[in-house]
Amino acid sequence: MEQVFIVALLCVLSAWGQRIPDVKGVETTYRTETELTLEWEIVQDNRSYIYILKRNEIESGQITVSENETKVTHQVSHLMPGMNHMFTLFTSLDDRRSEGFNFSSKTIPSRVEVTVEGQTETNIMLKWKKDQRDHTYELQRDKMEPELITNGDTQVEHTVDSLSPGTKYFFTLTTVFGDLKSSAYPFQGATVPPAIQINSTISRTETSITLEWIRQKEDYTFQLKYNSVVEKITKPETIVVYVVQGLSPGTGYTFRLVTVFEELNSVESNYRDYTVPSQVDSVSVLSANDTSVNLQWNAVPGLENNNYRYILKYNSIVSEELFAVNNVVKYHVPKLIPATNYNFTLYTKFYEERSSGLTFSHMTSLSNVTEVRVTRLVTELTVEWNKLNNDDIYNYTLLRSDGTEKNFTGSSHGDVISYRYQPLKPGTVHSFTLFTVSNNVRNFGYSFKSITTLNNIGRGKNDSIDNNVVRLQDLYPGESYTVSLFYDLDSEMLHQCSHRLTLVPNTVTRLYCKYHSGGNGLEVMWEFPYGIVDVVQVDVNQKPFNIYNNNSEEKGMQKVTGLQVAQ
Numbered sequence: 001m002e003q004v005f006i007v008a009l010l011c012v013l014s015a016w017g018q019r020i021p022d023v024k025g026v027e028t029t030y031r032t033e034t035e036l037t038l039e040w041e042i043v044q045d046n047r048s049y050i051y052i053l054k055r056n057e058i059e060s061g062q063i064t065v066s067e068n069e070t071k072v073t074h075q076v077s078h079l080m081p082g083m084n085h086m087f088t089l090f091t092s093l094d095d096r097r098s099e100g101f102n103f104s105s106k107t108i109p110s111r112v113e114v115t116v117e118g119q120t121e122t123n124i125m126l127k128w129k130k131d132q133r134d135h136t137y138e139l140q141r142d143k144m145e146p147e148l149i150t151n152g153d154t155q156v157e158h159t160v161d162s163l164s165p166g167t168k169y170f171f172t173l174t175t176v177f178g179d180l181k182s183s184a185y186p187f188q189g190a191t192v193p194p195a196i197q198i199n200s201t202i203s204r205t206e207t208s209i210t211l212e213w214i215r216q217k218e219d220y221t222f223q224l225k226y227n228s229v230v231e232k233i234t235k236p237e238t239i240v241v242y243v244v245q246g247l248s249p250g251t252g253y254t255f256r257l258v259t260v261f262e263e264l265n266s267v268e269s270n271y272r273d274y275t276v277p278s279q280v281d282s283v284s285v286l287s288a289n290d291t292s293v294n295l296q297w298n299a300v301p302g303l304e305n306n307n308y309r310y311i312l313k314y315n316s317i318v319s320e321e322l323f324a325v326n327n328v329v330k331y332h333v334p335k336l337i338p339a340t341n342y343n344f345t346l347y348t349k350f351y352e353e354r355s356s357g358l359t360f361s362h363m364t365s366l367s368n369v370t371e372v373r374v375t376r377l378v379t380e381l382t383v384e385w386n387k388l389n390n391d392d393i394y395n396y397t398l399l400r401s402d403g404t405e406k407n408f409t410g411s412s413h414g415d416v417i418s419y420r421y422q423p424l425k426p427g428t429v430h431s432f433t434l435f436t437v438s439n440n441v442r443n444f445g446y447s448f449k450s451i452t453t454l455n456n457i458g459r460g461k462n463d464s465i466d467n468n469v470v471r472l473q474d475l476y477p478g479e480s481y482t483v484s485l486f487y488d489l490d491s492e493m494l495h496q497c498s499h500r501l502t503l504v505p506n507t508v509t510r511l512y513c514k515y516h517s518g519g520n521g522l523e524v525m526w527e528f529p530y531g532i533v534d535v536v537q538v539d540v541n542q543k544p545f546n547i548y549n550n551n552s553e554e555k556g557m558q559k560v561t562g563l564q565v566a567q
Ligand SMILES: *[C@@H]1O[C@H](CO)[C@@H](O)[C@H](O)[C@H]1NC(C)=O
Pocket: 088, 099, 100, 102
């Protein structure tokens, strides 16, 4: 009990007698985010002090001074970064200590991790946690002047604006704490790329569309979307030429182009185009004549076939746009030239897209003239025909057997074309061929013959009868006959001449007389003769006594009565 008291007393006395001095100052000679190296001049008198450093009510162990040293270096670890730490340094001797030297020292602030929260074409949104309220930040973009950011309590949301679209930026963020700065936190951010328009369509087929657009930056890639398809395009060319394949013919597509940069997608740009419609399978000729043809074909199948139109081209003529009715298209091509080959091209059209065209050809026919009239005279033949199909288009060539030919231009004649051959010898046969001519083509031709007439039998040339005697039998006596001479020209009877002949009538037979009126009269009776008889003349005493017979019913016994007995 007593000892304890004495010790306590000694202490009191010592303190009383001699105050333990504090150090004059403490320097921070080195600092990190969590460590501080402190250095101070020791209290220099002839006593050996130890030092005690207190922070946050926690005291360090005894800090001793090496022999002959005048400075103490002490390291404090496990500190919070970026804070001003408060310390009290006690000088201590024999369990007594000084009043305490208060000082503070800052640790270096930590760098913070930045997250890129979002971006637009011109902005990048950044976010980070703030360690200490009194920290500020320096944001540096590329090599530019850093921007000081002071807002926020526990976290900072910061938007970098006025940027270029589709660009990658390099940033550093440095935490600033008083005059201390953290190391720089480097990070990257990119802006959303711009939507790029498809420039144009280079070409189209039934199943593909070749699109072109400009790749404004090397780093851009693309997504081309249509229907539910997404195609990734990473071609390196500046002018991107892309063939979209596997499309349906004659179909409209909306293409959406997305620019991709640093995994960022632009908004979509829209472009609409159409594939070329299918070709018509085949065309059939329903009917045709010299100057026109009726064509028919089936409508092209396809999603949008109701919208397909058809255009027929030949020479420099283009038909109007034709539509299918019940899936069939019919077209009458008029005003063609006979004997001419026509090349047709049939296009299927969908919006402004046209198929490559089905080509086919058709040769128009060239008809024959078949009805020729020949007017025959003794020394001339006139050949005459109606214009074929009553159409001016045809030309004609009339060839005679002697090799002479005569050309006719259809348009320079009336409805009927005629040509007279003269002078010709009477009764001579002539062969002709009448060709229809069109487009410098002469058809097979219509051949015919004719003969000039004779004046009459007597004076006519009669070689052709050739000494044959023509015996006309079983004729009616007394009848008049017209005898005509025909020339048999290949079974065609050509009239040469005619002559009217009357045969001598028969003689009356079975003539007899009978007394009459008691012998004062005479009855002459006869049988009516065979053949034609106009008049039976009865002469009595050299006097003609004519009896006319007009009534054919009363052929048979005729009589003359009332003759008086001569005196
Ligand atoms: C040192 O600081 C403590 C509390 O932090 C205080 O009580 C004390 O009075 C200070 N000493 C001096 C000399 O200012």
